Amino acid sequence: MTASSETLQTVRSLSQEGYKYGFVTDIEAETAPPGLTEDTVRFISAKKDEPEWLLEWRLAAFRAWRETTQPDWAKLNLAPIDYQAATYYSAPKQNAGPKSLDEVDPELLRTYEKLGIPLREREALAGVAVDAVFDSISVATTFKEELSKLGIIFCSMGEAVREHPELVRKYLGTVVPQNDNFFAALNSAVFSDGSFAYIPPGVRCPMELSTYFRINAAKTGQFERTLLIADAGAYVSYLEGCTAPQRDENQLHAAVVELIAHEDAQIKYSTVQNWYPGDAEGRGGIYNFVTKRGACRGARSKISWTQVETGSAITWKYPSCVLEGDHSVGEFYSVAITNNRQQADTGTKMIHIGKDTRSTILSKGISAGRGQNTYRGLVRVQPRAQGARNHTQCDSLLIGDRCGAHTVPYIEVRNSSARVEHEATTSKISEDQLFYCRQRGLGVEDAVSLIVNGFCKEVLKELPMEFAVEAQKLLAVSLEGSVG
């Protein structure tokens, strides 16, 4: 069986009803006491046996976090979050740092199999190297050996701190500083793991690198940190997938992703986010506050973000590109779905600093049920960015009459040679379209899914093949019960 047909099958078997990933794995975990103080930060750092500089870095972040307040400018309606009630560290108990999959708790491997990520098989099938993050800890990274032959480093953040401290120290926080915003500061203080990748100069990474994030423990926040560096002329495509168990209370997820592309390097970063969205009445679900930013440091570098956001009760996320290098390129392709009581405030920031920098933004928002979907995007052209160009296309699709779609573009241009275009449309799935599909024999939900997939097509085609199939099925599942 090929990797893609296996993915297809797994996804299909998981796509029978409602949220498929809502199970809980019964596993022994080592957990920090609830609450967040300097001691919590020290506890986490000590647990991870970190060097002094990193502890200091975390403490600086913690102080920055204490001095800021949770941002309230997003169009999101959420209950106050009690940051002292959450737990900031939970790790599955196992012998520190598994050397191979054989040392990983079989219960964990079974969990990933249920999620459609059979780590063992993936290891055997060429194509995707996976780093799996369970609650706070990276449990397994596949394909490491093959990659290391090319000089590619792909490992958990914890391991990177131990094995490659010079790289981590050089790049960590250089794109998203500790005090960047409330949630980034929180993450910087308490992040427990995540993925790290470094592609050396001139190397084209021969396979997709992939991280699967899984929240398991109750009342636990997940704060992973991803750092990805493509050195001069390197290329990497990176996939990220996320799921969580079905729980009645809200769980906090505040991740930070930093990308760095040097001269002529290219990074393609794709996300399929399927955190538990809460039930139809809006009980439970993940609060997803994520800071993702890429720096195009070198000339002619390129960073491309593609995201399919179907889960979470709250999504607050703006994957951005800082286009420092001349002729560098930033892209943002997004599909965001809100059904039932889900709320999403998502978009991007394209900061044009270098000459002849180009950016493309293509956002597709779909609102159903009582979902609220906001596109918020900033295009900024700095005075030195001679010849900068941006094209933004922002489309919203409404299903039913109780949902909302909002578009909030910010455009700041300080160079008269720049060309910035913004197009936006809002449409409804029409009765005519539905009837036309049904008259040809399609059931209502198949019809909706067909129409929505058509609406998202330009974004979905940016995803790597395997992911695109998964994403299409997810769209269908997310919209179940949205019509009729």
Next chain:
Amino acid sequence: MLEIKNLHARISDGREILRGVDLSVNTGEVHAIMGPNGSGKSTLAAVLAGREGYEVSQGTVTYLGRDLLSMPADERAREGLFLAFQYPVEIPGVNNMYFLRTAINAQRRHRGEPELDAGQFLKIVRAKLKDLDIGEDLLQRAVNVGFSGGEKKRNEIFQMAMLEPRLAILDETDSGLDIDALKMVARGVNQQRAPGRAIVMITHYQRLLEYVEPDRVHVLQGGRIVQSGDKGLALELERRGYGITEDAA
């Protein structure tokens, strides 16, 4: 095959559009329903296909021995009822071929037949395209997006040919077509004529009937069938206009 008895239907503003339609269509027959604008032709097609927004207040429709009105629209389609739309609908981003294959496979699943894979499907497509003299480029585009009026109608006929319905209803498929497109539609209908299939053509004009010879012609006026006859009735209507039926009614 289709038995309509005393059918009354209103639209959402409460106006009664169909006021007692009686019609019987046997398998293997081609019927033409003619009538002036506003006579209820398109409403009849919509009610038969199960479009929402119409309320049937009286009467029955039996299709293949079953109560048609109790079936949802998609089930009617899977049971072999096809409607060629007067205004075919655009579905952006959905490839025409993919749409058609999804539809065919939904119907095949319903009949307990195996689904067609891409290769098998393409083979059938190529054969039908040739029959109908339609270019393949039409299939690579999104469903009806950017199609000319004629292309949309060709696409409807092509879908009909692919889906091989048991009862095909053509809602003014001939309106607004140039002579070449009209001939293509006629060819499609003639090719679909078969002992196991019935076709109902709803039309305002007689000219389609120059190329497709109906077994029966009906005049719908004021929400009722006021006159029925053979193809001679269509010619008479062409000569005298719909005024003649007022005496008959």
